[in-house]
Amino acid sequence: MSINCIRSLIESAALTHSDKIAIKHNEKSITYEELLKKVNQVAFYLKELDLPAGSRIGIYSNKGMDQVIAILAILSTNYVLVPLTKLLKSEQVEYIINDCDIRCIITDKLKLESIESINFDGHIISYETAHKDIPSFEEIFKYYKKPYETTVNGHDNAVITYSFGLTGTPKGIVISHRNLIDSARVVSSYLDLQEDDVLSGILIFNLDYGLNQIFCSLYKRATLALHRFILPSDFFNHLINDKVTVVAMMPVTINAMFDEDEHRIPSPELLSNVKTITSSGGNVTPKMVKDIQKYFPHVNFYSMHGLTEAFRSTYLEPSQINIRPESIGKAIPDVELYVINEEGFECKPREVGELIHRGGYIYKGFWNAPIETAQRFKSIQILKNVINLEGQLRDEIVVATGDYVYKDEEGYFYFVSRRDDMIKTRGFRVSPFEVESVVEKNFPQIDQCAIFSIPNDEIEEEIVMVYSARSEIPPKEITFELKNHLASYMIPNRIIYKKSLPLIPSDKNKINKEELKAELLDSLK
Structure with a gap:
C-alpha cells in the first residue's frame, strides 16, 4: 500500500x-x-x-x-x-x-x-x-x-x-490521497503540532480545511476533540474540559466566540491550554486579533489563505499579526507564488495582479468540468516571462487562482479581490473587498457591509453599499468619511441601511450579495 x-x-x-x-x-x-x-x-x-x-x-x-x-x-x-x-x-x-x-x-x-x-x-x-x-x-x-x-x-x-x-x-x-497526506504534513510542520496536542474539531468536514483537522491529528498521533459550535459558552467549556491545545476556525466563528457578555467569557488562565489558533476562509479583522490576544495572550495566531484548486497558498507568521494584520502572509513550504499582470509579467511591489500558485498541494481538477479546469489549471508557460523555463522536461501545471493580490517590498502578500468580484466604473477597476475593509476600519458601529455594483449606462457600473447596524447612519456622514480614505471613483453611489443582511444558506460566512442586488433592481423597476 x-x-x-x-x-x-x-x-x-x-x-x-x-x-x-x-x-x-x-x-x-x-x-x-x-x-x-x-x-x-x-x-x-x-x-x-x-x-x-x-x-x-x-x-x-x-x-x-x-x-x-x-x-x-x-x-x-x-x-x-x-x-x-x-x-x-x-x-x-x-x-x-x-x-x-x-x-x-x-x-x-x-x-x-x-x-x-x-x-x-x-x-x-x-x-x-x-x-x-x-x-x-x-x-x-x-x-x-x-x-x-x-x-x-x-x-x-x-x-x-x-x-x-x-x-x-x-x-x-x-x-x-497524496494531496491529503501532503496537506497534513505541511500543516503539522509549520504549526509545530505534537503528539500530546488536542485538536478541536469544530469545523464541519465538508471542505479541506475541516478535513485537515482529522488528518493532522492522525499524522501526529494526537487527539481530535469534536465539538459543534452553537453557543460561545459551550465552546469555551469544550476548550477547557477537553484540554484543547489547537483550534482551527473560520473568521465568523471567531466573531461569534466573543459575541458574549464580557463577564461570561472565561479568564485567560482557564484558557491557557490553547497554544495555537488558526483562521482561514475570510478576512481577519483588528478586532478579532485584539479579542484573541486579550483572552489567549500566549497563543500563536496564524492567519492563512487557501484556494479551491490547491490546499493552501500562504500563512502569516504569528509574530507579524500586529505588524501587518491585513497581510495573508508568505508562501507555505514547498510553494512558489507569483503576481503577474495581464501581459504575463511579474508585478512590481504594491502593483495588483493575479496570484499564480506553483509547487505542492495542487489538486487534480474539477469533476467533469474541462472548461473550468482549463481556466484555473494552467501550463507553467504562463510564467515564461517571470522564471527561466530553459531545460524543462515536462509541462508542469500551476494554478491561476483568480485572486487579485499585491506583494509589498518585504515579500508579504495582500488579498485585494476575486477576479469575478471586480467592479468596472468610470474606466477604473474597483475591489469590493478594499472598500469593505475601509468601512470596517472606520465605522465600528457597522456590523456588516456589502459592496457590489448594478448596471449604469453612463459609468458602466455604479457602486452600491448595503450595511447593517444598530441604527442608521446619515449617508452624507458615511460618504464624507470614505472620501478621506478612498479615491473619488471608489465612493459608493448608493448607500442603503438594513437591520440585517441575508447570508448564503450553505455558507454562513458570506453575505448573499446576489439577493441584495436582485432586491435593489426590483425596487428600481
Whole structure:
C-alpha cells in the first residue's frame, strides 16, 4: 500500500499508539486501536457492496464519532468520499448526487427523510438502526468481524468537495490521497503540532480545511476533540474540559466566540491550554486579533489563505499579526507564488495582479468540468516571462487562482479581490473587498457591509453599499468619511441601511450579495 494515503496513518497509529485516545466527543472517546477496528468493519461492508472502483460515496449527516469513522472507512477503500454538509438543502444534495453519480450515502436518522424526499436509488447506510430495509453502523459493528485488507494508491482520487456559492451549481474539486497526506504534513510542520496536542474539531468536514483537522491529528498521533459550535459558552467549556491545545476556525466563528457578555467569557488562565489558533476562509479583522490576544495572550495566531484548486497558498507568521494584520502572509513550504499582470509579467511591489500558485498541494481538477479546469489549471508557460523555463522536461501545471493580490517590498502578500468580484466604473477597476475593509476600519458601529455594483449606462457600473447596524447612519456622514480614505471613483453611489443582511444558506460566512442586488433592481423597476 502507498505511504501517501490516510489509510497508512490509521494503521501505523493503531500499531504504535494503540491505547492512545484518537477521538473524543462529549463523554465518549475511542482509542486508535478501536478506531481502526471500527473503520475496518465499515470499510469491509462498503467493499461488499461491490461497486466499481472509484465509485462516489456521500456522507450527509451531523457531526459525531460515526461521521469520522465513515470518512476514514471510505478513504480505506478504492471508493471516493463526497462530503455533503448538513447545511445543504435537499435540492442541493440532489444536484451533487447527479453531478458526480453518487452510488451510496451514509447518513443519520435526522437526514434520512431528506434523502428519501429526493428518491435516491443508490445504497443508504444509517449510523443508527432506522428500519429493517436500511443497514446501520450498529449492525455492522455487531456482525462484521472479518479481517480487512486494502491497497490504496497515493495518486488515486480520494475526495470530491463541493462549496455552494451564489450560483447554486458548483463544480466539485477532485483531491488525491497524496494531496491529503501532503496537506497534513505541511500543516503539522509549520504549526509545530505534537503528539500530546488536542485538536478541536469544530469545523464541519465538508471542505479541506475541516478535513485537515482529522488528518493532522492522525499524522501526529494526537487527539481530535469534536465539538459543534452553537453557543460561545459551550465552546469555551469544550476548550477547557477537553484540554484543547489547537483550534482551527473560520473568521465568523471567531466573531461569534466573543459575541458574549464580557463577564461570561472565561479568564485567560482557564484558557491557557490553547497554544495555537488558526483562521482561514475570510478576512481577519483588528478586532478579532485584539479579542484573541486579550483572552489567549500566549497563543500563536496564524492567519492563512487557501484556494479551491490547491490546499493552501500562504500563512502569516504569528509574530507579524500586529505588524501587518491585513497581510495573508508568505508562501507555505514547498510553494512558489507569483503576481503577474495581464501581459504575463511579474508585478512590481504594491502593483495588483493575479496570484499564480506553483509547487505542492495542487489538486487534480474539477469533476467533469474541462472548461473550468482549463481556466484555473494552467501550463507553467504562463510564467515564461517571470522564471527561466530553459531545460524543462515536462509541462508542469500551476494554478491561476483568480485572486487579485499585491506583494509589498518585504515579500508579504495582500488579498485585494476575486477576479469575478471586480467592479468596472468610470474606466477604473474597483475591489469590493478594499472598500469593505475601509468601512470596517472606520465605522465600528457597522456590523456588516456589502459592496457590489448594478448596471449604469453612463459609468458602466455604479457602486452600491448595503450595511447593517444598530441604527442608521446619515449617508452624507458615511460618504464624507470614505472620501478621506478612498479615491473619488471608489465612493459608493448608493448607500442603503438594513437591520440585517441575508447570508448564503450553505455558507454562513458570506453575505448573499446576489439577493441584495436582485432586491435593489426590483425596487428600481
